[in-house]
Amino acid sequence: MSAPIRTLMFASANDPERSRKAIAIGASAVCLDLEDAVAKTEKANARGVVAATLADPSVEGANVHVRVNGVATEYGDDDLTALGPHLHRLAGVLVPMVESADEVRHVAGRLDALEAEHGVPAGQVRLIAIAETAKGVLAAADVAAATPRLRTLLLGPADLSHDLGVELTADGYELFAARTHLVLAARAAGLEGPIDGPFLGLKDDEGTRTSAQWARRLGFQGKMVLHPQQLPVVAGVFAPSADEVAWAEAVVAAFAEHEARGISAFKMEDGTFVDYPVVDRARAVLRDAGA
Secondary structure, X not given: OOOOOOEEEXXXXXXXXXXXXXXXXXXXEEEEEOOOOOOHHHXXXXXHXXXXXXXXXXXXXXXXXXXXXXXXXXXXXXXXXXXXXXXXXXXXXXXXXXXXXXXXHHHHHHHXXXXXXXXXXXXXXXXXXXXXXXXXXXXXXXXXXXXXXXEEEEEOHHHHHHHHOOOOOOOOHHHHHHHHHHHHHHHHOOOOOOEEOOOOXXXXXXXXXXXXXXXXXHOXXXXXXXXXXXXXXXXXXXXXXXXXXXXXXXHHHHHHHHHOOOOOOEEOOOOOEEOHHHXXXXXXXXXXXXX
16 A cells, blocks of 8 residues: 655646755655646646656656646646656656546556557556546546545645635635545545645644645545645645554454453543454554554
């Protein structure tokens, strides 16, 4: 199973220096953005920059993704074609403004053909579908079940808040229903927890922390970051804390002792009730912590 994407660092695809820095910065994953970060007049040039970046031997083994332009645009298919010769260096493709399962299946079909053409193992390049409109959020359950290539969903708060006519805040109450819906859709389809979009106060550490904490509580596995200053804040929120690890170790040890005596439900000394679902959660915490 792939390691969780706790931090997804974005960089403009047409800026080779920023792309290299983003890859080297130590995020869980990096996304080179061919969509919003690139002007329409620069799309072709940006594809060339991405190709050069992926051709660099230093990228080997890095968890690099590319956000292509949407299926409904004139740029999306050309983006995928340009990535073809470099798919062996690519971990995933982010598909923006998704509003139907057919859009995700279209990209999956293109990748099927490109992997076969370029000798890349079938299914190596995963997909992350971005819900950025009300229609996209409501279609999340169908989208999540669209293709085995799909790794998870991602919430795009900036576009979604515009579509809904709400103002973004750090605590995220205005998008509570949308976030919860994405978590349910992803998990019901057997996907990883979704990834939350960025907090737009790039140098507001407290706002970034609050936004990340809310996302984690709701079941998101990680969060997009747009600035290096946000990286350690978000990483710290999504990594299991020392207290969580200590709790999980105590639960697992106590459960092993009780199960050996034929007991699968009991109360620990601190009053914590433990049964199979609780110990499963504790084991998940230890897996996430690498313990």
